[in-house]
Amino acid sequence: MSFGPLAVAIAVTVLAIGLILLANSGRAPRTGEVAPNLAPPASNEEMESKRLNKTLTWALAVSAFMAVGLPIYFATELGRQSAFEEKFLEESIHRGEELFVEDGTTGHGFGCAGCHGAGAVGGAATYNEAKSGVTVAWEAPALNDVFYRYDRDEVRYWLVYGRQGTPMPAWGVEVGGPANDQELDDLMNYLDSIQISQADALAQADGNVADEILKVQDAEAIFVEALEEQQMTIQEIEDAPAVAQILGNLVRVADEEINTPAGELTQLLANAPNGLDTDRDGLSDDDEAKITRLLDDAADRLGRDTLGATSIRVELDPNNSFSELNSLGEPTRDLQTARNVAAALRAELGAVAPVAANQESILAGAEAGMAALLDNQAAAKYQVDFEAIAERSFEGDIEAASRGYGLYSAYCARCHTSGWSAGLPFTVEPGSGALGPSLRDGRTIVQFPDVDEHVDFIINGSENGIGYGTNGIGRGWMPGFGAVLTEEDIRLIVEYERGL
Secondary structure (H helix, E strand, C coil), X not given: CCHHHHHHHHHHHHHHHHHXXXXXXXXXXXXXXXXXXXXXXXXXXXXXCHHHHHHHHHHHHHHHHHHHHHHHHHHHHHHHHHHHHHXXXXXXXXXXXXXXXXXXXXXXXXXXXXXXXXXXXXXXXXXXXXXXCCEEEEEECCCCCHHHCCCHHHHHHHHHHCCCCCCCCCCEHHXXXXXXXXXXXXXXXXXXXXXXXXXXXXXXXXXXXHXXXXXXXXXXXXXXHHHHHHHHHHHHHHHHHHHHHHHHHHHCCCECCCCECCCHHHHHHHCCCCCCCCCCCCCCHHHHHHHHHHHHHHHHHHCCCEECCEECCCCCCCCCCCCEECCCCCEECHHHHHHHHHHHHHHHHHHHHHHHHCHHHHHHHHHHHHHHHHHHHHHCCCCCCHHHHHHHHCCCCHHHHHHHHHHHHHHCHHHXXXXXXXXXXXXXXXXXXXXXXXXXXXXXXXXXXXXXXHHHHHHHCCCCCCEECCCEECCCCCCCCXXXXXXXXHHHHHHHHHCC
């Protein structure tokens, strides 16, 4: 316990005792006694007795205590307030972590980690790419260095309003989102607490550059993979009616209103146990054999053995009540194993039935996406001619040209190159413009006639309402990269951009 609360407790106690004594001194006198205010005054001898000295001593002691205690209390109060602020921040960070990690299915949270990765190291979000209609893994940026690039007001802006045309939704209550001011503060406090060191942020540049150059080198393989995935999507859409029928026969639930019969697996489970149950697991010996054969046949017809983490094929042993392990590797009673498979099949039916019902329109969209991918592959806008970049902007230095491109692609392309976040098959010419303006056809030179001013702008970013370059007015959208890139690397980006 700090001295401050102790001093308050002592002062309150002394005050209470004084009030009690004061109240007691004013009580009505007993019979035969003279009231104090009517009694003759005490003589000097009585006044200057030990009683007076004792009273004065107590008064002096209390005054000394107050004179010394109040300054000490004031000094310790500042520390107590700081400790409270630290505790409040710790609690805020904990709440922010829950908001970041949890989502609506696991608790009260926004599920940020689902896209931005555990620890905010970056990740991907499933998203429908607008121009092609193809479902892609949209690259979500790392947030463990976000405060090196944006200040808190700017980070709050993106949290409140999101980013239109991307998977990032608007979270602020002022635009219909679920996050109030306190929750946004908690989330930002958590992000602030996990920021990597500036040295680590600077050290990431080499790896980021290498990744971007590798993408260009592996372009054909990346396109082949994208085309194969889209062909698999088309095949799944074409197979949807047959798959829905197989699943429906297995797990369709009886509905008296439309007189739909229950699926075979549903019937077996509904009547369990039905006969001799040797291992007493809730399924009869005959039903265990039927379910094993039924699911084995279904897996053959579906052409796959699992639905998510659930295995379709099971081997139920009439003499073993725990024949299979669940998705967590835990022994599971045979009846529960069968119910788990039925639940997975029912969930799959819920996903594939709408596709089967709307197969024609969905298939047309998937085929249009395949055509867009093939067109993008033929156009090859993603290709990079490092020799031409070197001659145009780096006096023939291919190494500098490669690094300049890699730096631009890793740190600038997200906003300034259309399609970059959707992946290489959807990326058009570098600097074509997206959330940020186009940088092509010498526009950066028009905006920044002075190279050093261009460099300063990338180092510091924009500020809302503050001018930059030629007639530019900042909105705070352009981050500053001076804390995560060296000036030498930023000058390489500038040279690359001025050559677009």
